[in-house]
Amino acid sequence: MKLYYSPGACSLSPHIVARELGLDITLDKVDLKARRTQSGEDYLQINPKGYVPALELDNGQVLTEGTAIVQYLADRHTGAKLAPANGTIERARLQEMLGYISTELHKSYSPLFNPATPEPVREERKAYLRKRYALLEQTLTQQPHLLGDDFTVADAYLFTVTNWAGGVDLDLSEFPALQAFQQRVGQRPAVQAALAAEGLGGKQQAA
Structure with a gap:
């Protein structure tokens, strides 16, 4: 797979x-402005x-949308338990959380990465994000991961999106449980390996 x-x-x-699952996967970097791949x-x-x-x-098919891709990968390798079984209420809860991260967090960051976004809009988006993070703070105060004790694909998504905060000057210091989550997930070997493979230090960019 690539x-x-x-x-x-x-x-x-x-x-x-993919790294949590130990998959043999090829990476191809995309220049999003030029719409060309490294290959x-x-x-x-x-x-x-x-x-x-x-x-x-x-088999040559191409799957898009991150929330679909992570569930596909998890379902191909159920032993790692990165997603509950299909048809269960636990799986519906996972999809509920993926949808929340996608629509309420991920897309709310987008204007903050656009230098043309007016300052009042930027401040409004930051306030909106803090409001949405407050709900997750309640969850992470009670348990180490979004769905409970076990790391799932939803945690990988939240970690990725929340790492953008520093690049857009979004102060999340009022959420200690979220901060602890970021540090905890960031120390996972698979996360460290993925960050290193992408050549990342501390800063990341949204897309």
């Missing part, structure tokens, strides 16, 4: 999941949506 990614973008989430391909021919991630399967 994962098309941009360093520190939301593609970091499936990258982490020289026209990325729009691979993923007409133009953004990352995209996962090329061994």
Whole structure:
């Protein structure tokens, strides 16, 4: 399989999941402005949506959208227990959390990465994000991960998105449980390996 990614973008989430599962996966870096891959391909021919991630399967099919990719990978390797079984209320809770991160957090960061965004809009988005993080703080105060004791694909996604806060001057210091979560997840060997493979230090970019 080949994962098309941009360093520190939301593609970091499936990258982490793949490493958690010990998968033999090829990485191909995408220049999102030029829409070209490091291997020289026209990325729009691979993923007409133009953004990352995209996962090329061994049979040639291409799967897009990070929340779909992480669930696909987890379901192919159920022994790692990165996602509850399909058809269970626990799986619905996972999908509920992935949807929340995607719509309430991920997309709310987007205007903050645009230098043309007016300051009043930036401040409004930051306030909105803090309000949404407050709900997750309540959860993480009671348990180490979003769904309980075990690390899941939702935790990989939250870690990825929350790592963008420093790059947009979003102060999350009022959320100690969230901060502890970021540190805890960031110390996982798979996360460290993914960050190193993408050439990341502390800063990341959104996509």
